[in-house]
Amino acid sequence: MHPPDYDVGIIPTGVAMANGVLLTDLYELTMLQAYHEQQMTGVAAFEFFVRKLPPQRRFLVAAGVAQVVDYLADLHFAADELAWLAACGRFRREFVDSLANLRFTGDVDAMPEGTVFFADEPILRIVAPIREAQLVESRVMNLLHYGTLVASKAARCVLAAPDRLLVDFGLRRAHGAEAALLSARASYLAGFAGTATVEAGRQFGIPVFGTMAHAFVQAHGDEVAAFEHFARAQPDNAVLLIDTYDTERAAQRVVELAPRLRREGIRIRGVRIDSGDLGEHARRVRAILDAGGLHDATIFASGDLDEYRLRELVAQATPIDGFGVGTRMNTSADAPYLDCAYKLEEYEGRPRRKRSEGKATWPGRKQVYRCYDTAGVCTGDTLALVDDASPGVPLLAPVMRDGRLVGATPDLAAARERARCELARLPEPQRGLGDAPPYPVAVTPALRALAATVDAAT
């Protein structure tokens, strides 16, 4: 709540994108100055968790840990960032100088990406000198929140259409470039087959899929010429968009075109429908393709899809082989944010707890234990203090120690396999899209007792 007291200088219009340390809230830096001046250098433990699941979610899927690790491993103030801080008129020079050698030297424990989790369960803990642990709050939350938001939404799509090919089509309406890239990754992690976003394919090694746009058909004027030109350019892979003018007429044109192209060794892989009643069109188009001998041409559909619409189409046994799922998935449209927090749970060995109305937190360093029945299905979790052993499998594991990665970098393929197994082990009520009794998460007596003790002391 400060007025601007520095010269705004040059105003660049572009977004120079970087994983920079100034991608933080101002208050992290003002608090750091105070910690510095008070010589508060003690070790702090912060945990990231979701306070409450959105009413539209039965479970969440952890994602974004890999990006957090990259961010922490590279944490530093570049010379131009220090110069900007020194010049902005808000910080003392001696404090800004002290930032020059700040690095992340702490410990990180986390649930591996792809792990299913529930409200109040920490998915990541940072234990570090308080300056480091505090500074990273904003970006750590930004990465874990969005990764988890999308992986959780995409997992619901996968459960709703388990045997169909699902492809992320969401770049154009994702909230910026990073959202497009991270949602391609998170949806692949959750079980999507790939993405249409080329850069996500390049950066994460995710399979890239694509068809054609209406503009291609329109630029040709003649639909048949457009189909033929596209097929010649992609002789093994052409998926033709057939709804620019009249879907069924276009399907008939594909049937007429196919034999001619086949003689030249060009195969039409399939068609895409992007408007109207997708189920109804797909049935008619399937009949047209089959009658024309194109039994192996697949039908791909897109347009306003999400898990609810996928479930309907699947329930009607619609002959659609694959779906492009975009906007509603990567904006998580029915629940576009999670009520998540990154909270101080311990400082200098003393447990801490926030008691703000409606936002109370569990103190101390915690672990989550999960129990399974004999069929391997989850039966319930226990939220416990780390040294308060409980039955079940502990879910948080070491990721960084003293600022260094423990073992290998979190691997996307492994996370995807984990998500697949985790979804298979979800209890039946959590697998559906509607209301369900909440998954049981117990809190140990020792943790409850600690919370009472902390309350009594403040």
Add this chain to the structure above:
Amino acid sequence: MHPPDYDVGIIPTGVAMANGVLLTDLYELTMLQAYHEQQMTGVAAFEFFVRKLPPQRRFLVAAGVAQVVDYLADLHFAADELAWLAACGRFRREFVDSLANLRFTGDVDAMPEGTVFFADEPILRIVAPIREAQLVESRVMNLLHYGTLVASKAARCVLAAPDRLLVDFGLRRAHGAEAALLSARASYLAGFAGTATVEAGRQFGIPVFGTMAHAFVQAHGDEVAAFEHFARAQPDNAVLLIDTYDTERAAQRVVELAPRLRREGIRIRGVRIDSGDLGEHARRVRAILDAGGLHDATIFASGDLDEYRLRELVAQATPIDGFGVGTRMNTSADAPYLDCAYKLEEYEGRPRRKRSEGKATWPGRKQVYRCYDTAGVCTGDTLALVDDASPGVPLLAPVMRDGRLVGATPDLAAARERARCELARLPEPQRGLGDAPPYPVAVTPALRALAATVDAAT
């Protein structure tokens, strides 16, 4: 709808953020290959517009044009991007080589940022050789969609709380880093006073605001010590967070602390409340501060705010001077996406139109004319062909010609001033948050006739 047919190679986990040309959908590149092989080099005109406003919006505010200009001005394939395309097994070498000297050489017309607009009105037109105009579709949409989405949501907050200080607090739950930066910019454009995101301050020259976090209080254990330490570190600017334990008790502590600090020249600027019934707490806290002589200490509030809650608090004459508005604003939570499109309207001088069910578009290059009454309030718009002069002020103006900027780079301060004027000229029904008769947008007879002609020809 292609299977992956290239080696995935090394899988990096981090997001190397860049305004790269591969931030595009795969189909843009497959279409480019077909255009290339068919020697289709004609000039295409594409327009970006919103098909239908979300039911929760009465108007939209154009934003993101500055980012589009930066992107287009820098459009090129870097050597590593070409190498990746050549190696991915999907494109012919000769086509990939042809991309090496691709640059944006076209024209751009747009509504200046900060302009209010409505459904079906193009806010940006690109006229360029079809390869260029097609390739940029995904990223142009990505930038205009999100900028406009947030500016429109933020404008509603500004209208709901016109005399209060509004600050973007949304980095942590924005959808990735770029969303955080672009939403800081878009909300400032729409009338917010500034942002908490430091990097947005640095990149865009936006005023940066900040208070303190609960962790700071908790790390101290003793609330008074925390307040005192923070005030010493920010002797002119300290805003103390008072809801960690008991809001009114903390306000009393601030009153007791203030005189002692004042003797040392340290002034407490204000307090922040982040939980509970903000209006009720603010009234009690105001009374406590006033009784303690702290009449000039301001009250700042945050937590689950949006235009609906702001309107309630303002209607109750709540003594809150400023608001931190985060998650719900920069995810546009009640309408997290717009039904926008970037459509081919003309190729080689011939008007084009998509007729897909529920997604039909108006053909040809278009202009939007706006009429005002004598008081300067908008009375209605007309959607017309560019050479079909209509009464009113034309809203789209030249931005780029032959790939070069016309005039100065779009300026954020000017856009903010424009948005202020535009909001002041909105008709009364569009200023509210509830239902309203739609703003009148007429379509000229010439445009209707052209659409019928195009339909008859396909």
